[in-house]
Every structure is written in structure tokens, then in C-alpha cells.
Amino acid sequence: MATIATHQRVEQSIAISTRIDNRIRETYVTSYPPAPWHMHGSMWLSVYRLGHHVDERHPKGIYAVALVDYTDPSPLTYHELLSARVITASNGKKAVSVVDIWVDSPDSVAGGRTLWAIPKGLAKFSGGASTKGPLATHTWEASHDEGPIATARFSDVTQLAPRLPMKGNVEQPGIEEHPDTAWLTMDGRARLLPAHGSWNFDPDGPLAYLRDATKIGSFRGKDFEIAFG
Numbered sequence: 016m017a018t019i020a021t022h023q024r025v026e027q028s029i030a031i032s033t034r035i036d037n038r039i040r041e042t043y044v045t046s047y048p049p050a051p052w053h054m055h056g057s058m059w060l061s062v063y064r065l066g067h068h069v070d071e072r073h074p075k076g077i078y079a080v081a082l083v084d085y086t087d088p089s090p091l092t093y094h095e096l097l098s099a100r101v102i103t104a105s106n107g108k109k110a111v112s113v114v115d116i117w118v119d120s121p122d123s124v125a126g127g128r129t130l131w132a133i134p135k136g137l138a139k140f141s142g143g144a145s146t147k148g149p150l151a152t153h154t155w156e157a158s159h160d161e162g163p164i165a166t167a168r169f170s171d172v173t174q175l176a177p178r179l180p181m182k183g184n185v186e187q188p189g190i191e192e193h194p195d196t197a198w199l200t201m202d203g204r205a206r207l208l209p210a211h212g213s214w215n216f217d218p219d220g221p222l223a224y225l226r227d228a229t230k231i232g233s234f235r236g237k238d239f240e241i242a243f244g
């Protein structure tokens with residue numbers, strides 16, 4: 016894998032699998048900005064309590080599952096589905112650790128994996144949106160080569176909310192492209208309000224472990240501006 020910095024972007028060939036078992040990998044030539052990434056967009060998020068240990072990567076605990084639409088003027092625009100667990104990081108601070116994550120941009124896969132050990136894979140996203148006065152409704156479907164992952168439907172009036180500060184920490188265990196533990200901060204602002212959110216995690220898909228988790232609440236974050244890095 017060669018990396019060359021050109022015009023403030025990193026150009027990199029990376030082998031990405033759209034299958035969980037990594038059996039089939041395709042090579043993509045990618046280009047992504049250096050850290051920090053100044054991202055803009057919207058997100059739809061629910062918090063779940065998983066009451067039992069599923070496997071080493073999915074111990075019991077509090078998980079956030081989110082759909083994100085990164086839009087212009089972000090340096091990369093893409094859709095994302097992720098689950099992240101709330102942890103106490105190795106420095107003793109509260110943080111989240113991204114467990115499962117898919118995007119529809121090979122550039123984002125390469126940047127996320129190489130800069131911060133975020134284990135991004137590729138997926139396809141579709142959906143729709145409608146509004147009725149201040150009420151916005153969004154539907155989403157996400158799938159990868161092995162089949163559907165999840166669908167979601169959210170309704171919210173977040174456009175009425177003021178923009179407030181949003182901060183957080185992320186700690187990632189090392190992966191092939193970034194073998195050391197990675198630490199990154201998120202710092203920005205967003206309009207954020209509770210929302211009505213419902214999810215269907217495909218029973219044969221990689222988020223099936225959330226099917227018997229208990230939903231604690233849902234939120235929509237709109238018009239966010241956030242620096243990751």
C-alpha cells in the first residue's frame with residue numbers, strides 16, 4: 016500500500032471488502048484529506064442498552080446506532096451507518112468506540128481506517144424524506160454485498176432547535192491499517208432534539224445483535240459542523 020501526500024490530500028491504494036469475512040477484497044485508489052476532518056451534515060441516532068454479552072466485539076453495554084449524511088461543504092460527502100459502544104478509555108475518560116461501521120465512499124473507508132483505526136467497510140444506502148410543517152420524516156435502508164443490514168424511520172422537529180455545542184471522544188483498538196490504539200476528539204455544534212426513531216436490524220445481518228437490545232431514546236442532529244481529529 017503506497018501513500019503520497021498531494022495537494023493536502025493523501026492518495027492511497029487500499030483493499031476493501033464488502034463482505035464480513037474479508038474473503039473477497041477489491042483494490043480502490045483513494046484520496047482523502049489529512050486530519051482533522053471538518054464535517055457538516057445530519058444524523059439520526061438511537062441509544063440502546065444491550066443486556067447480555069454477544070461476543071468479544073459486542074459485550075453488554077450502552078450502544079449508539081446512527082445514520083449520518085455528510086454533506087457539502089464537508090471535504091468528503093458520504094452516507095454512514097455505525098454502532099458505537101460507550102467505554103471508559105485507557106486514559107480514564109468517557110469515550111465511544113466504533114464497533115461496526117459502513118459508508119458509501121472508498122475515500123472515507125481509507126481515511127477512517129488509516130488515520131484513526133475506524134474499521135469502515137462499504138455499503139449501499141437509499142432512502143427518502145418528506146416534511147409537513149416543522150415535522151421531518153426520513154427513511155433509510157442500508158445493505159452490503161451479503162444482504163440487508165438495517166432499515167430505519169425517523170420523525171423529528173429538530174429544525175426548531177438552536178445550535179448547541181457537541182463534543183466527544185473516540186478510542187479505537189488498532190486494526191491492520193493503524194495497528195496502534197487511536198484517540199480522536201469530536202468538537203462542533205448541532206441542532207439536536209429527541210426524535211421518534213424505529214429500526215429494523217436484519218436477523219441475518221451484522222447488526223442482528225441489537226435486535227434484542229432495549230432502546231433508551233432517539234435523537235436527530237441537524238446542520239452539524241464538527242471537527243474530527
Ligand SMILES: CC(=O)CC(=O)O
Pocket residue numbers: 052095123126127131133243244
Ligand atoms: C472521523 C470519521 O471517519 C468520520 C466518520 O465517522 O466518517
